[in-house]
Amino acid sequence: MRNDQKALRACLLASALLLGSVALRQDLGAQVIPVQYEELTAPDFVKAVEESNCTCIIPMGIIEKHGPHLPLGTDLLDARETAIRAAKREYAIVYPHYYFGQIFEAKHQPGTVAYSSKVIWDLLQETCDELSRNGIKKIILYSGHGGNSNFVRYFCNAQLEKRRDYAVYLFTPTSDSAAAASVKALRRTRDDGHAGENETSAMLVVRPDLVRIDQAKSQSGENQNRLGNLQNSFLGIWWYARYPNHYAGDGSQASRELGEVLLNNQVDQLVRMIREVKQDENALRLQRQFFDEAERPLETEQ
Ligand SMILES: [Zn+2]
Numbered sequence: 001m002r003n004d005q006k007a008l009r010a011c012l013l014a015s016a017l018l019l020g021s022v023a024l025r026q027d028l029g030a031q032v033i034p035v036q037y038e039e040l041t042a043p044d045f046v047k048a049v050e051e052s053n054c055t056c057i058i059p060m061g062i063i064e065k066h067g068p069h070l071p072l073g074t075d076l077l078d079a080r081e082t083a084i085r086a087a088k089r090e091y092a093i094v095y096p097h098y099y100f101g102q103i104f105e106a107k108h109q110p111g112t113v114a115y116s117s118k119v120i121w122d123l124l125q126e127t128c129d130e131l132s133r134n135g136i137k138k139i140i141l142y143s144g145h146g147g148n149s150n151f152v153r154y155f156c157n158a159q160l161e162k163r164r165d166y167a168v169y170l171f172t173p174t175s176d177s178a179a180a181a182s183v184k185a186l187r188r189t190r191d192d193g194h195a196g197e198n199e200t201s202a203m204l205v206v207r208p209d210l211v212r213i214d215q216a217k218s219q220s221g222e223n224q225n226r227l228g229n230l231q232n233s234f235l236g237i238w239w240y241a242r243y244p245n246h247y248a249g250d251g252s253q254a255s256r257e258l259g260e261v262l263l264n265n266q267v268d269q270l271v272r273m274i275r276e277v278k279q280d281e282n283a284l285r286l287q288r289q290f291f292d293e294a295e296r297p298l299e300t301e302q
Contacts, residue, residue, distance in 0.1 A: 054136055057093070059079035066199065131166070138277050138283075140170075167287060169273070195221065200259075216252035219247055
């Protein structure tokens with residue numbers, strides 16, 4: 001049997017055992033195992049793989065300036081908190097601190113760590129490979145950093161480059177009308193972006209001790225539109241042209257209430273996604289079928 005078939009069978013078996021193991025845990029009153037990868041013992045890791053139905057979330061952050069008032073690791077702290085809260089509601093393993101991504105546009109700001117494109121690609125692929133070697137066959141990418149958006153989508157596309165015995169699922173939140181209405185009612189600023197009202201509000205929930213709200217107006221987060229009239233062009237320099245302070249919006253208007261709505265909405269959607277991914281039997285099966293077809297020699301006419 002091929003490795004990917006074995007992996008699929010193991011996941012399906014784990015799927016069947018899943019409900020049973022939860023019931024067993026409740027009956028025995030057994031200690032709940034941590035969701036954080038780095039907090040698991042080696043024997044508990046084996047149980048965690050089973051409990052999660054071979055599912056691990058990689059909360060992806062970055063180290064970059066977040067206006068003059070938020071910590072460099074804002075996206076990392078935020079993504080991890082979201083993933084940990086969600087995984088505690090629907091069990092999945094949460095990968096350790098991961099702050100390797102696309103952030104060239106902030107190289108002119110203090111503290112930014114901008115690894116090369118080759119390194120961030122290889123590191124993510126090898127992280128997935130290592131997870132798979134350890135029995136994880138369903139990998140959820142949860143990107144908390146806007147600068148990663150194109151990178152993580154292309155990374156998912158490129159998983160079809162060659163046969164793999166695991167599937168990579170990218171978290172793609174949808175708009176929730178109830179949450180959107182609450183956000184609208186609570187929002188004080190119109191233009192909001194990097195380190196602005198939303199993101200600062202979320203940090204007021206996740207790590208309020210690190211928010212320097214009194215500094216939030218010490219730099220401008222206004223769009224400076226320095227590329228002028230280039231309406232139909234995309235350039236790497238677009239962000240710097242608009243927001244040279246690496247700050248978009250006004251974080252001084254943040255509130256904890258808004259942060260709670262934003263964070264809870266992300267957590268709810270991630271819980272739903274984890275549940276769907278754990279139950280999913282199609283992705284790995286279709287990947288295998290796809291490569292069986294792609295690798296079949298072409299029939300040539302005689
Ligand atoms: Zn951010």
